[in-house]
Amino acid sequence: MVKSFLEARSTILDSVSPLGTEAVDLLHLIGRILAEDLPAPWDMPRWDNSEMDGFAVRAADCSPLSQLKITGYLPAGASADGLSVKPGTAVKIMTGAPIPAGCDAIVPIENTQSDGETLLIQKNVQTKDYIRCKGSDIPQGRIEIPGGTVLRPTDINLLAAFSLPTVQVYRRPVVAILSTGDELVAPGETPASGQIIDGNSYSLAAAIREIGAIPKILGIARDNHNSLEEKITQGLEADVLITSAGVSTGDRDLVREILDAAGVKQQFWKVSIKPGGPTAFGLIGNKPVFSLPGNPVSSMIGFEELVRPALLKMLGHTEVLRPLIKAVAKTALYNETTKTRFLRVMVTKSTTGFSVESAGDQNTGILSTMIKANGIAILTPEQKEIPAGEKVDIQLLSEIS
Ligand code: AMP
Numbered sequence: 120m121v122k123s124f125l126e127a128r129s130t131i132l133d134s135v136s137p138l139g140t141e142a143v144d145l146l147h148l149i150g151r152i153l154a155e156d157l158p159a160p161w162d163m164p165r166w167d168n169s170e171m172d173g174f175a176v177r178a179a180d181c182s183p184l185s186q187l188k189i190t191g192y193l194p195a196g197a198s199a200d201g202l203s204v205k206p207g208t209a210v211k212i213m214t215g216a217p218i219p220a221g222c223d224a225i226v227p228i229e230n231t232q233s234d235g236e237t238l239l240i241q242k243n244v245q246t247k248d249y250i251r252c253k254g255s256d257i258p259q260g261r262i263e264i265p266g267g268t269v270l271r272p273t274d275i276n277l278l279a280a281f282s283l284p285t286v287q288v289y290r291r292p293v294v295a296i297l298s299t300g301d302e303l304v305a306p307g308e309t310p311a312s313g314q315i316i317d318g319n320s321y322s323l324a325a326a327i328r329e330i331g332a333i334p335k336i337l338g339i340a341r342d343n344h345n346s347l348e349e350k351i352t353q354g355l356e357a358d359v360l361i362t363s364a365g366v367s368t369g370d371r372d373l374v375r376e377i378l379d380a381a382g383v384k385q386q387f388w389k390v391s392i393k394p395g396g397p398t399a400f401g402l403i404g405n406k407p408v409f410s411l412p413g414n415p416v417s418s419m420i421g422f423e424e425l426v427r428p429a430l431l432k433m434l435g436h437t438e439v440l441r442p443l444i445k446a447v448a449k450t451a452l453y454n455e456t457t458k459t460r461f462l463r464v465m466v467t468k469s470t471t472g473f474s475v476e477s478a479g480d481q482n483t484g485i486l487s488t489m490i491k492a493n494g495i496a497i498l499t500p501e502q503k504e505i506p507a508g509e510k511v512d513i514q515l516l517s518e519i520s
């Protein structure tokens with residue numbers, strides 16, 4: 120049951136969907152995904168108001184050197200009820216204050232002189248000058264922020280301006296992470312001979328947190344039935360379970376067997392990719408279970424290519440794949456396999472576009488080239504060689520300037 124990369128990714132994406140929604144308050148909305156269309160509850164601005172500190176006037180009264188009598192004062196927050204600008208008069212007004220009756224223009228303070236009682240106009244004035252009209256920004260009923268928007272600080276300003284204390288956003292999946300292996304010890308412990316420190320739980324947790332999902336580290340399961348069964352049962356309480364290691368063909372690779380016994384229906388357990396080939400995907404009800412290989416590089420690339428898009432979809436994103444960019448190979452890149460090959464690469468940007476070179480040793484046991492890489496080059500099974508000077512598809516793992 121070996122799937123091609125694209126088949127595997129589609130199978131996964133077709134199997135997952137956003138979780139329910141929850142009401143979240145304004146202070147905790149950054150990066151969350153709006154789950155409802157929000158029509159503007161009223162016109163923005165709500166009333167005609169002054170764009171400047173200055174004077175509310177009748178434009179027809181104003182030409183350079185005309186003098187007007189100051190008859191009132193409207194600070195921001197005051198009501199214009201009962202105030203009006205009669206011919207030959209002006210009302211002092213502050214930015215944001217409502218436009219009083221009779222006024223059809225604002226003269227900024229810097230275009231006037233005044234002794235507090237009389238106003239001397241120094242420049243020409245046009246009707247509508249410096250008046251922000253009711254509804255000119257956003258008319259009532261318009262959907263300014265549609266459902267599916269990843270909320271940014273500016274969006275949150277508008278939600279606050281709509282006076283919404285909470286809005287409905289998609290729930291963030293809790294993703295349980297289980298490392299498996301008799302050889303593993305937790306970071307901070309001193310490994311005895313033959314022991315390896317569990318790095319995978321933490322790179323996975325970081326990658327999960329980075330996209331806004333909630334990692335839940337279950338610790339280490341040992342390569343035996345009881346230990347795996349106990350931790351997997353715990354892991355299946357989360358929205359998603361990700362295991363690492365124990366899914367190859369070694370005689371202690373029991374993860375699949377225990378998942379089967381727990382009722383997880385395996386959709387596939389091998390993908391024609393390198394690294395990350397022994398990745399399994401199963402479902403228990405609607406709950407996805409990913410089993411990644413143990414090798415740190417393989418687990419990270421398996422996560423990046425197969426798990427991350429699924430989590431993004433569950434989080435409510437509609438764009439779940441990193442964009443593919445084209446980069447020119449500085450030196451030849453090779454796919455020595457019959458699989459989709461993910462190469463750790465270093466991408467640079469210049470005025471002519473992107474160029475790319477291998478980050479070095481592509482062996483799955485080599486973590487240093489993964490650390491050095493800022494991108495992944497994707498070579499299809501048919502692309503055996505990208506000669507120097509030709510273009511290749513790249514996913515950027517971090518932004519480059
Ligand atoms: P396995 O798939 O169980 O054969 O593991 C493959 C390789 O990955 C072995 O060398 C393991 O020691 C290593 N490995 C497994 N789990 C982890 C982990 N959580 N962190 C770092 N290395 C691991």
Ligand code: MG
Pocket residue numbers: 299300301364365371413
């Ligand atoms: Mg193992």
